[in-house]
Amino acid sequence: MNKVKFFYDMHIHSDLSPCGSEDMTPNNIVNMSCIKGLDIISVTDHNAADNLPAVMELCNSSGIEFVPGIEVTTREEVHVLCYFKDIFSALKFGDLIYNSLPDIPNTPSIFGQQNIYNSKDEITGTLNKLLISTSSFSLIEIYSLTEQYHGIMIPAHINKKSNGLLGVLGFIPSNISLKFVEVYTKADIDEELIKNLNILKNSDAHYLADISEAENCFELNSLEEVYNYLCIK
Numbered sequence: 001m002n003k004v005k006f007f008y009d010m011h012i013h014s015d016l017s018p019c020g021s022e023d024m025t026p027n028n029i030v031n032m033s034c035i036k037g038l039d040i041i042s043v044t045d046h047n048a049a050d051n052l053p054a055v056m057e058l059c060n061s062s063g064i065e066f067v068p069g070i071e072v073t074t075r076e077e078v079h080v081l082c083y084f085k086d087i088f089s090a091l092k093f094g095d096l097i098y099n100s101l102p103d104i105p106n107t108p109s110i111f112g113q114q115n116i117y118n119s120k121d122e123i124t125g126t127l128n129k130l131l132i133s134t135s136s137f138s139l140i141e142i143y144s145l146t147e148q149y150h151g152i153m154i155p156a157h158i159n160k161k162s163n164g165l166l167g168v169l170g171f172i173p174s175n176i177s178l179k180f181v182e183v184y185t186k187a188d189i190d191e192e193l194i195k196n197l198n199i200l201k202n203s204d205a206h207y208l209a210d211i212s213e214a215e216n217c218f219e220l221n222s223l224e225e226v227y228n229y230l231c232i233k
């Protein structure tokens with residue numbers, strides 16, 4: 001069977017992330033993704049999963065393939081993208097990560113709102129703990145926890161000085177097996193370090209206009225294959 005190119009953006013922040021714009025509501029994200037011609041998206045808020053159900057519902061009715069995700073800050077202050085086969089695992093994992101955050105309250109006037117939405121873009125709640133804090137789990141702990149929750153961990157923007165795996169640790173640890181790494185396109189990277197890995201290029205959008213154009217794609221037999229394609233086995 002001939003493979004088809006499916007355009008993706010697997011790293012988008014909603015208004016739940018304090019740094020995400022208030023325009024990053026579920027409907028705006030999904031509508032913008034349609035306008036941009038994307039086939040596959042993932043919303044990956046910092047250390048929480050609460051807006052995934054609304055975005056998933058809207059993706060399901062618009063024909064966009066949705067992969068539930070979270071961007072976790074490990075104890076080493078490395079950002080990793082965790083993707084899940086199903087939303088229930090993502091939500092349970094999200095609770096575990098949120099509960100591991102320190103009891104530092106968000107100050108919306110400084111950091112921004114942390115709003116939870118339903119699929120009609122109505123605000124149904126907020127999260128109190130500051131989501132850009134560091135979780136209590138180490139990189140290797142997140143790696144195995146993600147696996148336990150039927151997910152896959154992909155280090156985010158590895159070549160970014162702040163919060164990137166290479167920027168923080170300077171190397172890719174040998175005790176984790178990776179198929180993909182996310183590369184930040186606006187910074188240089190030592191190609192030698194990533195020569196055996198697949199590259200994910202995402203927007204890391206915090207504003208609507210920054211959601212990717214249809215430029216990065218996976219070649220798959222069908223849309224439903226995307227999650228398995230990200231996995232090693």
Ligand SMILES: [Zn+2]
Nearest residue numbers: 071079156163
């Ligand atoms: Zn990040």
Ligand SMILES: [Zn+2]
Nearest residue numbers: 011013071204
């Ligand atoms: Zn991000």
